[in-house]
Amino acid sequence: MVFLSGAPAPEEQALESNEGPLVRLHPRKLSQPFAKLSKASIRKDLVHQCQEKWRNATLDHFSYGDPTEKGEIATFPQRYFVCTNQWQRQAADGSTGPIFFYLGNEADVLLYLNNTGLMWESAPEFGAMLVFAEHRYYGESVPYGKNVRKHMRYLGAEQALADYAELIWEIKEEYDAHDSAVIGFGGSYGGMLASWMRLKYPHALDGAIAGSAPIWNFFGEVPPFDPGSFAKGVTYDASELAGSAPACADNVRDTWDLLRIYGGDDAGRKFLATGLGLCPSVPLSSEDDVAYLREWLGAAFDMMAMGNFPYPSAYITNGHGELPAFPVRVACTFVASDNLSDSELLAAMGKAVGVFYNHTGEAACLDPWAGTDPDSDHDGDWWDFQWCAEMLMPFSKDGVTDMFWSDPFNLEAAVAACQERWGVTPRPLWANTEWGGRRISAGSNIVFSNGLLDPWHA
Amino acid sequence: MVFLSGAPAPEEQALESNEGPLVRLHPRKLSQPFAKLSKASIRKDLVHQCQEKWRNATLDHFSYGDPTEKGEIATFPQRYFVCTNQWQRQAADGSTGPIFFYLGNEADVLLYLNNTGLMWESAPEFGAMLVFAEHRYYGESVPYGKNVRKHMRYLGAEQALADYAELIWEIKEEYDAHDSAVIGFGGSYGGMLASWMRLKYPHALDGAIAGSAPIWNFFGEVPPFDPGSFAKGVTYDASELAGSAPACADNVRDTWDLLRIYGGDDAGRKFLATGLGLCPSVPLSSEDDVAYLREWLGAAFDMMAMGNFPYPSAYITNGHGELPAFPVRVACTFVASDNLSDSELLAAMGKAVGVFYNHTGEAACLDPWAGTDPDSDHDGDWWDFQWCAEMLMPFSKDGVTDMFWSDPFNLEAAVAACQERWGVTPRPLWANTEWGGRRISAGSNIVFSNGLLDPWHA
Numbered sequence: 001m002v003f004l005s006g007a008p009a010p011e012e013q014a015l016e017s018n019e020g021p022l023v024r025l026h027p028r029k030l031s032q033p034f035a036k037l038s039k040a041s042i043r044k045d046l047v048h049q050c051q052e053k054w055r056n057a058t059l060d061h062f063s064y065g066d067p068t069e070k071g072e073i074a075t076f077p078q079r080y081f082v083c084t085n086q087w088q089r090q091a092a093d094g095s096t097g098p099i100f101f102y103l104g105n106e107a108d109v110l111l112y113l114n115n116t117g118l119m120w121e122s123a124p125e126f127g128a129m130l131v132f133a134e135h136r137y138y139g140e141s142v143p144y145g146k147n148v149r150k151h152m153r154y155l156g157a158e159q160a161l162a163d164y165a166e167l168i169w170e171i172k173e174e175y176d177a178h179d180s181a182v183i184g185f186g187g188s189y190g191g192m193l194a195s196w197m198r199l200k201y202p203h204a205l206d207g208a209i210a211g212s213a214p215i216w217n218f219f220g221e222v223p224p225f226d227p228g229s230f231a232k233g234v235t236y237d238a239s240e241l242a243g244s245a246p247a248c249a250d251n252v253r254d255t256w257d258l259l260r261i262y263g264g265d266d267a268g269r270k271f272l273a274t275g276l277g278l279c280p281s282v283p284l285s286s287e288d289d290v291a292y293l294r295e296w297l298g299a300a301f302d303m304m305a306m307g308n309f310p311y312p313s314a315y316i317t318n319g320h321g322e323l324p325a326f327p328v329r330v331a332c333t334f335v336a337s338d339n340l341s342d343s344e345l346l347a348a349m350g351k352a353v354g355v356f357y358n359h360t361g362e363a364a365c366l367d368p369w370a371g372t373d374p375d376s377d378h379d380g381d382w383w384d385f386q387w388c389a390e391m392l393m394p395f396s397k398d399g400v401t402d403m404f405w406s407d408p409f410n411l412e413a414a415v416a417a418c419q420e421r422w423g424v425t426p427r428p429l430w431a432n433t434e435w436g437g438r439r440i441s442a443g444s445n446i447v448f449s450n451g452l453l454d455p456w457h458a
Numbered sequence: 459m460v461f462l463s464g465a466p467a468p469e470e471q472a473l474e475s476n477e478g479p480l481v482r483l484h485p486r487k488l489s490q491p492f493a494k495l496s497k498a499s500i501r502k503d504l505v506h507q508c509q510e511k512w513r514n515a516t517l518d519h520f521s522y523g524d525p526t527e528k529g530e531i532a533t534f535p536q537r538y539f540v541c542t543n544q545w546q547r548q549a550a551d552g553s554t555g556p557i558f559f560y561l562g563n564e565a566d567v568l569l570y571l572n573n574t575g576l577m578w579e580s581a582p583e584f585g586a587m588l589v590f591a592e593h594r595y596y597g598e599s600v601p602y603g604k605n606v607r608k609h610m611r612y613l614g615a616e617q618a619l620a621d622y623a624e625l626i627w628e629i630k631e632e633y634d635a636h637d638s639a640v641i642g643f644g645g646s647y648g649g650m651l652a653s654w655m656r657l658k659y660p661h662a663l664d665g666a667i668a669g670s671a672p673i674w675n676f677f678g679e680v681p682p683f684d685p686g687s688f689a690k691g692v693t694y695d696a697s698e699l700a701g702s703a704p705a706c707a708d709n710v711r712d713t714w715d716l717l718r719i720y721g722g723d724d725a726g727r728k729f730l731a732t733g734l735g736l737c738p739s740v741p742l743s744s745e746d747d748v749a750y751l752r753e754w755l756g757a758a759f760d761m762m763a764m765g766n767f768p769y770p771s772a773y774i775t776n777g778h779g780e781l782p783a784f785p786v787r788v789a790c791t792f793v794a795s796d797n798l799s800d801s802e803l804l805a806a807m808g809k810a811v812g813v814f815y816n817h818t819g820e821a822a823c824l825d826p827w828a829g830t831d832p833d834s835d836h837d838g839d840w841w842d843f844q845w846c847a848e849m850l851m852p853f854s855k856d857g858v859t860d861m862f863w864s865d866p867f868n869l870e871a872a873v874a875a876c877q878e879r880w881g882v883t884p885r886p887l888w889a890n891t892e893w894g895g896r897r898i899s900a901g902s903n904i905v906f907s908n909g910l911l912d913p914w915h916a
Contacts, residue, residue, distance in 0.1 A: 058885065061892075062520040063611040064847035065882035073883050153521040158616075165891050169678070178680055200658050202901070203894030220627070222636055389522035424523035425531050427516065433623050434519075436661030443660070 037108040037139075041319025046113060046120065050083035050130070055170065057136065059143055059154050061162035076143035078163060080133040081113055082171070088127025089175075097127030098181040099171065101205070103164055103197060104132065105190035106383045107318065108139035112190065115315045118209070119185055128183075129175070133167055135160050135193075137382050152385050152422060158434070161197050165204045187211035188306075189383070191448075196435050199443045207445035212454045215440070217393040220432030227394035227409045231402035233455025234305040237328040238403060244329045245336030249403040252301065252335060255349045256294060256405045258342055263290035275346025277354075279365035296368040298404055300353035304328045305455045321360045331355040388418030390434075392426045495566040495597075499777025504571060504578065508541035508588070513628065515594065517601055517612050519620040534601035536621060538591040539571055540629070546585025547633075555585030556639040557629065559663070561622055561655060562590065563648035564841045565776065566597035570648065573773045576667070577643055586641075587633070591625055593618050593651075595840050610843050610880060616892070619655050623662045645669035646764075647841070649906075654893050657901045665903035670912045673898070675851040678890030685852035685867045689860035691913030692763040695786040696861060702787045703794030707861040710759065710793060713807045714752060714863045716800055721748035733804025735812075737823035754826040756862055758811035762786045763913045779818045789813040846876030848892075850884045 056075040060066070066074065088097030100119045102112050113132045123130055134141040137148065137155040144151040172178045184205045186194035191213030198208035217225055226232075240246040262268030269284045272293070283289060304327040307316030314322045324330050334351040337344075350366060357366055387393065392414065397404035411428065418426050431437075440446075514533040518524070524532065546555035558577045560570050571590045581588055592599040595606065595613040602609040630636045642663045644652035649671030656666035675683055684690075698704040720726030727742045730751070741747060762785040765774030772780045782788050792809040795802075808824060815824055845851065850872065855862035869886065876884050889895075898904075 060521060061888075062614060062616045063518060064614065064843075065611050065880055067608075067881065071877045071881045071883055073885065150525075153523050156520060156522065158520045162892065166887075169887065169891050199660070201894070202657070202899075203897035204891070385522075419529045422523055423525065423529045425529055427531065429624075429627065430519075433627050433662070434620065436659070439661035441660075 036318060037111050038314075038317075038319035038321075041114065041314055042110050043114050046083075047081070047110070049085045050081040050113070050132070053080055053082055054078065055080070055167060057141075057163045057166070061159055076136065076141070078134060078136060078141045078167070079109065079139065080131060080167060081109065083123075083130040083132075084175075086123040086127060087129035091127065096177055096180045097129060098183055098206075099168070099177065100126075100128045100130050101164070101168060101182050101184050102130075102132040103160075103184050103186040103190050103193040104135040104138065105186060105188060105193060106135065106138055106386070109134035109141075110139070111315070111318060112187075114319065115313075116185060116187075129171075129177070129180070131167075131171060133164055136163055152382075152389075155382060155385055156390050157193060157196065157386070158390075161193060161200060164193075164197060165201050168204045181206040184208040184210075186213070188213065192435075195440070195443070195446050195448065198446050199436070199440060202444075207447075209447045209449070211449045213448060214393070215435060216432075216437040218431040218435075218437055219392065219394065219428040221437050225394070225437075227396040228398055228401060230302075230395055230455050231397040231404050234301050234328075235402040235404075237305045237308050237455065238301065238332055242328070243326065244332035247338050248332035248335050251337075251340065251345060251348065252352075252403045253399065254345060255297065256399070258346060259290050259294050262342075263287055271343070272346060275343045275350070277347065277350035277366055279367045282367055282369065293368055294405070297349065297353055300356040301328065301331070301403075302455070304331055304356050308454070317359065323356065323359050327355050327359075385422050385424070388422050388426050389424045390427075391431045392428050393431075494776065495569050496772075496775075496777035496779075499572065499772055500568050501572050504541075505539070505568070507543045508539040508571070508590070511538055511540055512536065513538070513625060515599075515621045515624070519617055534594065534599070536592060536594060536599045536625070537567060537597065538589060538625060539567065541581075541588040541590075542633075544581040544585060545587035549585065554635055554638045555587060556641055556664075557626070557635065558584075558586045558588050559622070559626060559640050559642050560588075560590040561618075561642050561644040561648050561651040562593040562596065563644060563646060563651060564593065564596055564844070567592035567599075568597070569773070569776060570645075572777065573771070574643060574645075587629075587635070587638070589625075589629060591622055593648075594621055610840075610847075613840060613843055614848050615651060615654065615844070616848075619651060619658060622651075622655060623659050626662045639664040642666040642668075644671070646671065650893075653898070653901070653904050653906065656904050657894070657898060660902075665905075667905045667907065669907045671906060672851070673893060674890075674895040676889040676893075676895055677850065677852065677886040679895050683852070683895075685854040686856055686859060688760075688853055688913050689855040689862050692759050692786075693860040693862075695763045695766050695913065696759065696790055700786070701784065702790035705796050706790035706793050709795075709798065709803060709806065710810075710861045711857065712803060713755065714857070716804060717748055717752050720800075721745055729801070730804060733801045733808070735805065735808035735824055737825045740825055740827065751826055752863070755807065755811055758814040759786065759789070759861075760913070762789055762814050766912070774814075775817065781814065781817050785813050785817075843880050843882070846872075846880050846884050847882045848885075849889045850886050851889075 054077050057078040059074040059076055065071070086097075090096060100123065102109075102116055102119065104112060109132050116132075119128075119130055122128065136159060137143065137152075142148050143154065168182055172180065182205050184194040184197055184207070186192070186208070188211070191210035192215050194205075194208040195210040195213055195215055198205045217227075217229070219225070235249050236242055238244045238248045238252060259272065262272050264287065266285070269290060272290070273282060273284045278284065284293065303316055304323065307313060307323050308326055308328050309315070311325050312322040314320065316323060331352040334355075335345070335348045337348070340348060354363075354366060357363075394409040394411070396409040397407040399405040415426050418424055512535050515536040517532040517534055523529070544555075548554060558581065560567075560574055560577065562570060567590050574590075577586075577588050580586065594617060595601065595610075600606050601612065626640055630638065640663050642652040642655055642665070644650070644666070646669070649668035650673050652663075652666040653668040653671055653673055656663045675685075675687070677683070693707050694700055696702045696706045696710060717730065720730050722745065724743070727748060730748070731740060731742045736742065742751065761774055762781065765771060765781050766784055766786050767773070769783050770780040772778065774781060789810040792813075793803070793806045795806070798806060812821075812824060815821075852867040852869070854867040855865040857863040873884050876882055
């Protein structure tokens with residue numbers, strides 16, 4: 001889905017006030033209610049303009065002759081869509097239309113086919129062929145099928161870019177399009193891939209349009225990257241400057257105090273549950289549960305900020321119904337008043353996060369544990385692997401410059417969690433060494449689009 | 459050593475005239491008499507200006523969490539030399555001297571430290587720090603020690619570049635040199651690495667000086683690469699245009715006819731052995747042996763052409779004594795006459811290849827099998843692995859446009875040989891897909907130096 005889920009925060013958290021930690025939690029997964037693409041949301045009018053195709057992708061591009069493979073090259077089936085309706089095979093001047101190539105990121109590629117309007121809208125003008133390539137391990141391009149969890153090691157950005165480089169060559173061969181310019185498109189992690197591919201494979205990609213690509217959120221930047229920038233960005237979206245109610249951020253921040261004050265005993269927790277409008281079945285029976293609840297409430301604002309588009313969109317919900325335009329503003333309308341009583345603030349907060357969790361308006365109550373299914377293989381989990389293995393982005397909150405709580409990034413804890421969850425030891429400097437972070441002045445033909453409302457813009 | 463040895467030619471050859479094959483040989487290794495760096499040749503005056511240092515390099519940069527590693531990151535000891543005598547830590551204007559970084563290639567890094575005069579000569583003027591980094595698996599930077607042959611899979615150019623990117627970062631940290639420009643140097647395969655690193659890691663390498671780097675000798679070029687260009691280049695060096703005796707190339711070519719004519723029976727083979735001045739112990743007892751002999755004779759010209767410098771040099775011999783200036787010209791002086799009798803031509807050819815094989819002048823006779831030691835791990839073998847695994851360069855000869863014999867490149871045979879020797883299946887298009895071949899117009903600050911006398915210049 002969206003890759004905030006890579007942060008260790010949801011799984012290893014302290015319920016702290018600014019005065020210090022109250023509770024050290026056991027790791028627990030945050031619910032991911034919209035982690036799977038809604039099949040019902042797929043726009044058949046777009047898909048029907050494309051051919052679904054498959055190729056055999058090399059599993060490991062960078063090491064050779066695994067003894068268990070007995071001299072064969074291990075491959076996996078990779079899916080992609082080619083849409084040639086608008087493609088100008090040969091213009092009057094002999095030129096060939098370009099190829100617009102979406103570099104799939106951490107979800108089913110149909111999500112991007114559905115939501116990358118810029119490609120569909122520009123195709124007629126440029127006479128462009130559209131290609132949507134699925135990222136290895138996501139959607140239906142999964143090596144080892146149901147056993148994939150035991151074989152995660154070949155999931156990585158470098159491997160994915162090599163897949164795309166080979167695919168671009170194959171398409172040029174198949175369509176006799178060696179003269180076509182190839183423009184890469186991608187958003188979020190896909191935007192990182194697009195910009196990195198233009199840097200690393202300029203012979204394959206003639207240009208890149210990279211949306212909301214946080215390519216320098218890594219260790220090793222000089223000067224260092226501010227790990228609090230994401231939380232500050234979310235808070236900015238809840239501010240008057242960004243069009244939200246002036247009291248919004250303060251009210252959100254005050255909610256964490258209520259959780260701390262009331263979270264210590266059963267009566268208080270019942271007050272919290274009732275006030276927020278949680279379902280009667282919700283087991284809010286410990287401080288651990290309250291700490292989880294806090295994560296879940298905060299995550300709603302993270303998600304709405306990442307989907308804070310000026311138009312209604314189902315992108316952030318993976319097609320499970322639309323969020324309204326400017327969802328953070330809408331959420332903030334519920335927590336807009338000064339001088340709310342404790343119960344009023346809780347009720348307001350319940351409605352605010354309901355803009356995300358209950359965007360259909362159909363749920364009678366909220367269940368923070370809904371969608372928590374430890375057995376299902378969610379794409380969000382795969383991103384967590386990538387975060388651990390190759391793209392350790394530090395995240396922190398402070399509750400002062402942002403509307404959350406004090407939660408400094410703990411590298412040691414993050415490393416331990418990655419080892420436990422995936423058996424991989426993060427190399428904190430790797431992403432900066434491999435991709436260059438801010439030092440991309442040698443690159444050309446890369447357009448970065450970063451909305452000021454996007455918390456990744458920092 | 460030099461990476462012609464990657465060609466399958468020496469191991470799977472047909473003794474052919476232009477009329478067709480005579481014999482299909484069993485694979486056999488060509489001797490590599492100077493494959494190991496001569497320790498005696500190391501220039502202590504240079505080495506003493508440097509510190510020998512070691513680092514732990516990540517064994518596999520691009521896949522994560524090998525289950526056999528139990529969450530640890532497997533590493534190997536990588537050697538490098540840092541020479542700071544001339545380094546301007548801080549100039550009057552506050553600037554810091556650059557780092558000249560040699561990207562080690564397929565040999566002991568001391569060979570390059572010894573022979574890269576350009577770096578040593580330029581260091582004082584630029585106030586440069588010199589770094590010579592050893593390529594993984596070569597010299598003393600060998601993972602798994604004596605068991606390395608069972609663990610070849612992490613030998614590759616991408617892995618090596620990632621090593622260098624990490625090392626550059628570490629050096630900048632250690633010497634507080636984040637403001638220093640880094641210029642990469644490399645020749646031959648090292649020149650390929652230097653130019654590719656500037657393309658793929660422009661944030662780590664600010665420029666590259668790439669000597670004799672055959673970066674487009676791969677399948678997949680549009681228009682296709684001419685696999686005969688190397689043989690033509692060697693032949694050019696033996697031509698009047700390149701300063702050699704006018705009759706040289708024709709005489710060399712005529713030698714192969716003699717091998718075919720006399721190679722079929724014992725009496726003829728004795729005539730060949732005596733004529734060429736081979737040692738009495740040499741077992742020239744079959745057509746197979748004669749085919750091997752032909753390879754060995756031809757290889758002398760390949761090697762001399764690659765080392766056809768205008769000054770005496772021990773580079774091509776790995777420090778085992780110097781070749782004269784323009785060794786091909788010197789060799790050609792022995793085969794300069796027209797109308798040589800068969801025995802005269804053989805004797806002349808023996809002297810010509812002796813410029814390389816007997817450059818010390820100390821051997822009383824020639825032994826084509828000297829230095830053939832199937833048990834020793836020669837660096838040349840490792841290059842053959844890389845050739846098979848990731849950089850399949852086609853080579854061919856035709857005996858018409860070059861002075862050799864008809865030997866078209868046989869992809870199927872090359873693939874089969876790679877599978878047998880290394881258990882790897884070549885991906886012929888990979889190098890072009892990964893590195894871009896000729897399509898490097900997006901690159902900047904890369905100086906390619908290619909002498910016209912260098913057979914790699916084509």
